[in-house]
Amino acid sequence: MQSFIKLVFKLAFLLGTLVASAQDVSGTWKGALSIQGMELPIVFNISQTDDGYTTTLDSPKQNAYDMPTDKTTFAENKLTITYAQIGMEYNATYEDGAFKGTFNQNGQTFPLELKKGKKEPKKIKPQEPKKPYPYAVEEVTFINESAGDIKFSGTLTIPANVKNPSVAILITGSGPQNRDEELLGHKPFLVLADHLTRQGIAVLRYDDRGTAKSEGDFSSATSFDFASDVEAAMAYLQTRKDVVNVTKIGLIGHSEGGLIAPIVAARNKNVAFCVLLAGPGVDGQKVLLTQGKRAAELEGYPANDIAASQEASAKIYKISANYQGEASKKEMIAILEDLKTKITSEKGKAELTDATIKKQVEVFTAPWMRTFLGYDPQVSLVKVNCPVLAINGEKDFQVLPKLNLDAIKKGLQHNKDVTIKEFKNLNHLFQTSETGALSEYADIEETFAPVALHFVSEWINARF
Incomplete structure (x- = not known):
């Protein structure tokens, strides 16, 4: 009898193993979240290991691939994937060849069904420059001594055959951004830096504090802290007389960066120029x-x-x-x-x-x-005396053009060198768009409209 029972247990174990094998969920699983009218593809790449499963996450529209998640469990047809760094958890049930469940991130819950598919290669937007570049590229670091000696990591691009060029520091918009201001598959600051450097203007762009290769804590920082980071970048460039003209250091800020640039220029008279890309003029x-x-x-x-x-x-x-x-x-x-x-x-x-x-x-x-909610940009704008270019897209829904450009013009009415320009059909990212809605950002192949790129470089070169 005991031998018979042992045999039954062995058979049960064997059958359990066979069932588990039949439900091996290794592979690429694809679905899409619906967020504010935008379809955001989500891909989980699940691999089986001796200890269970591991998973990497792809968000193709955000040009983010192979992000390692923390934990993956699959038992009794229930799948759970957690990724603490972005506050994400996916819970689903396996049925009819698909996973049906919910994607939870930072308190928000979205339905998400996953079906098996093929892993797709990372897509490159057409304007993204390709190596070799016709200019010098240096990976640099600098310290913000006023913020506990935070070390920043960035890229300095230097035009070829231009002696002592003017130089622009790029200032990102709100949220933790890397030096390319990368979002939804686009790298606006890489495209902008490439264009400016080809036009004879050196460019320093860097990862925000606490982001990518830069040190520090982003979550506790304010716009004024980011302004001190810009001042640290200026101080670094002052040491680079070997490659740039240290009397021609300007600032180019996008969105919140267009708020930060005037703050810095108002308290630093050695700022040579400011370019405000969709910068706010109102509180x-x-x-x-x-x-x-x-x-x-x-x-x-x-x-x-x-x-x-x-x-x-x-x-x-x-x-x-x-x-x-x-x-x-x-x-x-x-x-x-x-x-x-x-x-x-x-x-x-x-x-x-x-x-x-x-x-x-x-x-x-x-x-x-x-x-941000308590600050009025007019406080700094009225103190800015260097040349200023403020541009915006007609279809920008994030920083409305007329409201903000009019306010910037008002704040700078004392300044003798101010250019205000609104571009037809461009959105907040300066892409040519249909409506300007967030849902279009990722689908538009253009990263930064050439008409806007050339307007900026020509404005700078006409003065420096």
Whole structure:
């Protein structure tokens, strides 16, 4: 009898092994998230090991590939993949040859179905320059002594056959950005730096603090901290008389970078020029209110939802700009809970969950946001005396062109060398676009419209 029982157990074990083998989930699994009207492809590359499974994550539209996740488990047809660095967890059930589940990231939850497919190679956008470059390229580092000796890593490109060229420091937009300002498959600052250097202008671009190869803590920093990082970059260039003209150091800032550049120029009279690419001219509350309204219109939200959201947002922004600790957090939660009762669209209701409310409060009580919402760019613009070029795209929904360009012009009315330009059909990234919506960014092959690139380089070269 015992031998028979042992045989049964052996058979059961063998059958279990065969079933597990039949459900081997190794391979490439593809799906797409729907975020603000944009389809964002997600790819999990699952490999079987002696200890179970490992997974890498691809986000093709963001040009991000082979990101190693932390843990993958698959048991009883249940798959869980976690990636703590980006606050992500995917939970799904295997059925009918597919994984059906939810993708959770930082308090937001999205349905995500994965089907098996083939791994695709990384795609290169047409404007991305290819080596060898017709100019010198140096990998450099510099220190911000005023911020605990944070070490920054960057790239200095130097034009060929140009003695003592002018030099531009590129300043990224909001959020942790690498030196190429890489997003959604595009590298705007790589394209911009390549163009400028080919036109005889040296360029220094660097990874934001706490990002890529730069040290420091990004999460606790504000626009004023980033301004001190720019000043550290200027101090470094002052030591490079061997390759650039240290009296012709200018700043080119995109989006938030267009807020930071005037802050630096206002307190450093040795800034030779400023180029503001879709930079804000009004305070952060107006920027985000107008941005939110236009984004919602582009994504087709009903008018009553937009109006309710605008009213709630205005209250939250004001509280954030005048933050009073826990009392402010409670006020924000109450406003968002009230907003939940006023939203009528299914899409709006699905996006305003308890988890997203918690995350929104975290975002709007963070140091960067409180500073951004409470700062008026006019404070620095009225003190900027160097030549300034401010450009924007007609279809920019993030920093509305007329509102912000008019405000920049007002703040610089004392300045004798100011150029203001709005480009037809260009969006926030200076791509030629149909509507300017976020959902178009990744699908547009153009990274930076040549008409805008040439306008910037010609403006600089006409003065230096």
